[in-house]
Amino acid sequence: MSGSEMSEDEERPCPSDLTGGATAKARNCCFNAAVSGGASGGVSGGVGGFHFSPHPDQVLENVLENVLCFLTDRRDRNAASLVSKSWHRAEALTRSEVFIGNCYAVSPGRVTARFERVTSVAIKGKPRFADFSLLPPDWGAHFTPWASVMGDSYRGLEKLYLKRMSISDDDLALLARCFPSFKELVLVCCEGFGTSGLAILARDCRKIRALDLIESDVSDDEVDWISYFPENETCLESLAFDCVECPIDFEALEKLVIRSPSLKRLRLNRFVSITQLYRLMIRAPQLTSLGTGSFGNPTLTDEQDPDYASAFAACKSIVCLSGFREIAPEYLPAIYSVCCNLTSLNFSYGANINTEQFKSVISRCHKLQVLWVFDSVCDEGLEAAAETCKDLREIRVFPIEAREDAEAPVSDVGLLAISEGCRKLKSILYFCQRMTNAAVIAMSKNCPDLVVFRLCIMGRHLPDHVTGEPMDEGFGAIVKNCKKLTRLAVSGLLTDKAFSYIGQYGKLVRTLSVAFAGDSDLALKYVLEGCPKLQKLEIRDCPFGDLSLRSGLHHYYNMRFLWLSSCRVTLQGCQEIACQLPRLVVEVISGEDEERSVSPEHVNTLYMYRSLDGPRADAPSFVQIL
Amino acid sequence: MVGEEENTINKLDFEETELRLGLSCGRKKVHHDNDTTNVNGKRGFVDLKLNISSHDINNKNTQLEFKNNSSLKTQVAKTQVVGWPPVRSSWKNILTSQKIIGHQENDKIGNGVLVKVSMDGAPYLRKVDLNMYKSYQELFDALAKMFSSFTIVQGMKDFMNERKLMDLLNSSDYVSTYQDKDGDWMLVGDVPWGMFVDSCKRLRIMKGIEAIGLAPKAMEKCKNRS
Numbered sequence: 031m032s033g034s035e036m037s038e039d040e041e042r043p044c045p046s047d048l049t050g051g052a053t054a055k056a057r058n059c060c061f062n063a064a065v066s067g068g069a070s071g072g073v074s075g076g077v078g079g080f081h082f083s084p085h086p087d088q089v090l091e092n093v094l095e096n097v098l099c100f101l102t103d104r105r106d107r108n109a110a111s112l113v114s115k116s117w118h119r120a121e122a123l124t125r126s127e128v129f130i131g132n133c134y135a136v137s138p139g140r141v142t143a144r145f146e147r148v149t150s151v152a153i154k155g156k157p158r159f160a161d162f163s164l165l166p167p168d169w170g171a172h173f174t175p176w177a178s179v180m181g182d183s184y185r186g187l188e189k190l191y192l193k194r195m196s197i198s199d200d201d202l203a204l205l206a207r208c209f210p211s212f213k214e215l216v217l218v219c220c221e222g223f224g225t226s227g228l229a230i231l232a233r234d235c236r237k238i239r240a241l242d243l244i245e246s247d248v249s250d251d252e253v254d255w256i257s258y259f260p261e262n263e264t265c266l267e268s269l270a271f272d273c274v275e276c277p278i279d280f281e282a283l284e285k286l287v288i289r290s291p292s293l294k295r296l297r298l299n300r301f302v303s304i305t306q307l308y309r310l311m312i313r314a315p316q317l318t319s320l321g322t323g324s325f326g327n328p329t330l331t332d333e334q335d336p337d338y339a340s341a342f343a344a345c346k347s348i349v350c351l352s353g354f355r356e357i358a359p360e361y362l363p364a365i366y367s368v369c370c371n372l373t374s375l376n377f378s379y380g381a382n383i384n385t386e387q388f389k390s391v392i393s394r395c396h397k398l399q400v401l402w403v404f405d406s407v408c409d410e411g412l413e414a415a416a417e418t419c420k421d422l423r424e425i426r427v428f429p430i431e432a433r434e435d436a437e438a439p440v441s442d443v444g445l446l447a448i449s450e451g452c453r454k455l456k457s458i459l460y461f462c463q464r465m466t467n468a469a470v471i472a473m474s475k476n477c478p479d480l481v482v483f484r485l486c487i488m489g490r491h492l493p494d495h496v497t498g499e500p501m502d503e504g505f506g507a508i509v510k511n512c513k514k515l516t517r518l519a520v521s522g523l524l525t526d527k528a529f530s531y532i533g534q535y536g537k538l539v540r541t542l543s544v545a546f547a548g549d550s551d552l553a554l555k556y557v558l559e560g561c562p563k564l565q566k567l568e569i570r571d572c573p574f575g576d577l578s579l580r581s582g583l584h585h586y587y588n589m590r591f592l593w594l595s596s597c598r599v600t601l602q603g604c605q606e607i608a609c610q611l612p613r614l615v616v617e618v619i620s621g622e623d624e625e626r627s628v629s630p631e632h633v634n635t636l637y638m639y640r641s642l643d644g645p646r647a648d649a650p651s652f653v654q655i656l
Numbered sequence: 657m658v659g660e661e662e663n664t665i666n667k668l669d670f671e672e673t674e675l676r677l678g679l680s681c682g683r684k685k686v687h688h689d690n691d692t693t694n695v696n697g698k699r700g701f702v703d704l705k706l707n708i709s710s711h712d713i714n715n716k717n718t719q720l721e722f723k724n725n726s727s728l729k730t731q732v733a734k735t736q737v738v739g740w741p742p743v744r745s746s747w748k749n750i751l752t753s754q755k756i757i758g759h760q761e762n763d764k765i766g767n768g769v770l771v772k773v774s775m776d777g778a779p780y781l782r783k784v785d786l787n788m789y790k791s792y793q794e795l796f797d798a799l800a801k802m803f804s805s806f807t808i809v810q811g812m813k814d815f816m817n818e819r820k821l822m823d824l825l826n827s828s829d830y831v832s833t834y835q836d837k838d839g840d841w842m843l844v845g846d847v848p849w850g851m852f853v854d855s856c857k858r859l860r861i862m863k864g865i866e867a868i869g870l871a872p873k874a875m876e877k878c879k880n881r882s
Binding site: 159161162163164199219224226245249251252253428429432433434461486488490543545546570571 | 736737738739740741742743744772774781782783
């Protein structure tokens, strides 16, 4: 439902295409401006038809359906659905994957009414800033209403992807009960369920191929959920539970791995020791992706350590490695043999890996494309990565000490090195304290393929640490030189100038994150007026007020959401927007939270988004919908 | 003012146990804005390295900080901001989780009081928010609903029938017990509802026979209380 507008249904049927040809179809198009409804004046045309052959409309629709099956990209499908009513109908019948970018933009009933034969659903719930404790926990994004509606309408559902949703054990039980063909469940940053829900899923979804829990909050219901998988051979291909913060029964896990010959992806949680990892690896040499669990806490016996190196060597297909949650660095050399094949390496759980240890690994990873590390590897570690990983596409450098006064050991030096060594870089997330415009400008020139640039200078309002200037020029260069840029996160000392650059050059920017930046309303104005593709805008603690809010009125219906917290918008300003744009849901959280002292006339949080079905019914008491 | 301080202290107490023992001296990002005269922000201004330790000497908060932060640097109660830097709280927890000893039995989410409920015979436990109910009867109704959705093993047919379960819960076959703040197991229903919510840490619904031993002790405790 994201992207283009939804076309509305028309009263009159399409005329036969054989009588009118292309022009008739064109005249009968139901293009819609936003969601204002009203079909364009259609051509009546007779419903001509031949008596002794299938109705031409039907033939056309059959053809269309067969062709549209090949259309997989949802944006293409959205466009196709706008051509005419028959296209709309055919597209709706052939769409098997539905993506809902904002769970409140549309009601479950509307989705199931339009798309009848869906096998895969993806839904995103809370805004991203909820991850940083900026939303109280019971804000919403409940999966239950979707579950019950889909339970009735999508009996053939095979795949479900949820991000930042609240899903309960009962919802999981419903999945297990209503969808006999259910194959894949991916939960990213979700919460509300526990190991009891997992147990039901494991027991009842006989065809499950993938159970991936990623950065989700899973409560410990003290049930041994692993042992609930059926006794016979499973079709499991992917099992990721690295975020599950409770111990599992290792014997049950080992037996599960033994009876899952298709298992390719296995991500263990930190309660699996390195000794146990060894036992699993020798059972599953076919793995392509491994999350190693703790990679520490070896069972100390009198016997020799198992030959970890040979276990890794036996897994010739591993291309993706993560875990290392409680790493005992002396075991790190065991992974050397797989390094040369790795395309993805995630060290960002392994706290105590120092520069030398990191270098010993990274220097062997010639094929690496994705790297996630902690800043404890220092600039020197990043330099080593830049030297070896010429194919790097994505790098994320996280802070070990996530405090704004922390002394981050990476800086502009590391960034520069990466930019010089990894010319194919597409995506970067970089936390640091010291940064220079020069390094950022260099990256903008060295890495023209950048699609995602997220720089977080942790100390608020920090300028270029060499020149003392604001970081305007650096970010300006990024939007100017990186012509494919779609996602940008800015930080450091920034004046309105930086935003004028973004508005001027950021023509493809879809997602923008801003914090503690800007001087005045002009900054937001530049962005809202200058970035036509802007979809997701999240802003906190900036001096933007009602005036700037008004400057986006022409664009808000095209956006997935706008988030403004601890800024200078007033209730009245929000009210104005709500009045002018009736299909926009304007949620306001006023300064109830003691911890976030905002001036009483300013709203604490403004979260607004377009919706086809009006304000939601499940808003908690602290949310006011205007 | 005192109430507010106490509130902050309670919050800190909880937060300290959750995040303290890790590598990073990462405090949870709590806005220590006890200075109510300055409501409209320090937010958005440049220098935040405010040394407000002199203010804090009179503030009990400092003592909590001393307990848990060894480095001198952090004696300066710096005004931290919620959710900044933007790192998911689960990341921070990952760093400290290996050091945390034991779970918290109770989760306090907002105003909710979540307790684990186990029922003899049911294979796994559930959690309930005691604040959602106003009386014992409401709690039991909810429990009956919850546990009746278990369709686990064959012997559990009773659980599929909510009504029957209600009868069971209300009859003498099953006895509801709870573990209070002192760690003692008590019979549910003896104390006023409000008091129960405050002191209950965990619920267990046990088969009547096993609960017999509890009765005298529970009675004693009740007498001592009133």
